[in-house]
Amino acid sequence: MCFPCTKKNHLKRCKSAMDRAAGVLQLALAGAGVLLLYRILVRLRAEASLQDAVVVITGASSGLGKECARVFHAAGARLVLCGRDAARLQQVVQELAANPTGSQQTYAPVAVAFDLADRHTVDTAAEDILRCYGHVDVLINNAGISYRGAILDTDISVQRDVMETNYFGPVALTQALLPSMVRRRSGHIVAVSSVQGKIAIPYRSAYAASKHATQAYFDCLRAEVERCGVRVSVISPGYIRTNLSINAVTGDGSKYGVLDKNTAQGRDPTDVARAVLKAVRQRSSDVILAGPLPSLAIYLRTLWPALFFKLMASRARKEQKPKDE
Numbered sequence: 001m002c003f004p005c006t007k008k009n010h011l012k013r014c015k016s017a018m019d020r021a022a023g024v025l026q027l028a029l030a031g032a033g034v035l036l037l038y039r040i041l042v043r044l045r046a047e048a049s050l051q052d053a054v055v056v057i058t059g060a061s062s063g064l065g066k067e068c069a070r071v072f073h074a075a076g077a078r079l080v081l082c083g084r085d086a087a088r089l090q091q092v093v094q095e096l097a098a099n100p101t102g103s104q105q106t107y108a109p110v111a112v113a114f115d116l117a118d119r120h121t122v123d124t125a126a127e128d129i130l131r132c133y134g135h136v137d138v139l140i141n142n143a144g145i146s147y148r149g150a151i152l153d154t155d156i157s158v159q160r161d162v163m164e165t166n167y168f169g170p171v172a173l174t175q176a177l178l179p180s181m182v183r184r185r186s187g188h189i190v191a192v193s194s195v196q197g198k199i200a201i202p203y204r205s206a207y208a209a210s211k212h213a214t215q216a217y218f219d220c221l222r223a224e225v226e227r228c229g230v231r232v233s234v235i236s237p238g239y240i241r242t243n244l245s246i247n248a249v250t251g252d253g254s255k256y257g258v259l260d261k262n263t264a265q266g267r268d269p270t271d272v273a274r275a276v277l278k279a280v281r282q283r284s285s286d287v288i289l290a291g292p293l294p295s296l297a298i299y300l301r302t303l304w305p306a307l308f309f310k311l312m313a314s315r316a317r318k319e320q321k322p323k324d325e
């Protein structure tokens with residue numbers, strides 16, 4: 001419609017332009033709302049259900065592994081719990097079997113005891129694991145040991161031992177179970193690494209090296225098996241309140257035996273276990289569970305390595321000896 005050019009008509013034009021703008025805004029908001037709702041629905045549908053899923057957890061007798069056993073059990077998973085100590089695993093099995101939780105149907109877990117550091121037992125253990133339910137939906141490579149020591153005082157056998165438990169063991173178990181996942185075109189492999197898989201700090205050489213290797217191996221694996229329907233998540237937590245430092249080995253192979261201050265003040269293992277569950281449900285590729293300082297250090301290592309190395313050298317001078325994780 002064409003209005004003669006008067007003040008009244010000018011006002012009319014302004015009002016109709018504002019009405020149009022308000023209409024467009026309303027339409028845009030409604031569109032954004034529908035899109036958000038759609039994305040939430042898609043995400044909820046995409047979240048993997050763990051009811052009846054066969055979940056293998058290594059290092060399930062203690063700390064984070066035991067908490068993972070609790071949360072995956074409550075989510076209705078059929079668990080195969082692994083560790084070296086058969087009696088401690090049985091204790092966890094009995095605890096969980098006696099405590100059916102949540103509204104899900106729960107199952108009594110099965111235990112398979114073996115030493116991840118003994119490469120001859122891993123293949124047999126993988127066969128035992130597959131015999132439990134015929135397949136594995138989720139493998140959580142959680143078992144691990146830590147280390148405290150100066151490189152100068154550390155026997156090469158200790159470097160190898162830590163690598164066997166934290167790297168070669170999980171790699172051997174993963175490779176033994178992988179063909180069955182690829183055949184079914186379905187499966188999820190989780191590696192519990194550490195912030196120390198992203199940054200190396202002094203007096204932790206064996207541990208940090210094993211976790212860097214873990215990160216690299218599982219990053220390669222993720223890329224290689226995505227087309228086969230197998231997902232890979234690497235979880236990198238900071239300190240968790242567990243017995244990790246007590247069970248750590250020192251340069252001569254003896255047990256460290258101390259609950260470090262940082263570990264004692266670390267995250268609640270139940271919270272970390274819930275984050276592992278979330279990562280599996282959402283099929284996350286890489287999850288860092290750390291506070292602002294370690295997170296900043298990870299960025300610094302990439303963006304300003306010279307400064308990061310200076311800070312680590314200063315930390316090493318101050319410590320002069322192995323201390324907290």
Ligand SMILES: NC(=O)c1ccc[n+]([C@@H]2O[C@H](COP(=O)([O-])OP(=O)(O)OC[C@H]3O[C@@H](n4cnc5c(N)ncnc54)[C@H](OP(=O)(O)O)[C@@H]3O)[C@@H](O)[C@H]2O)c1
Nearest residue numbers: 059061062063064083084085116143144239240242243244
């Ligand atoms: N606690 C932390 O601050 C922290 C931080 C970042 C990442 N993480 C990672 O979290 C994971 C779990 O550690 P955690 O903190 O729960 O420590 P933890 O309480 O000492 O538990 C370690 C578990 O690993 C098992 N294990 C150790 N050596 C093994 C071997 N050779 N073969 C089979 N199982 C073995 C132990 O069971 P048996 O003794 O019965 O074999 C135990 O169940 C580790 O990979 C660790 O690197 C921990």
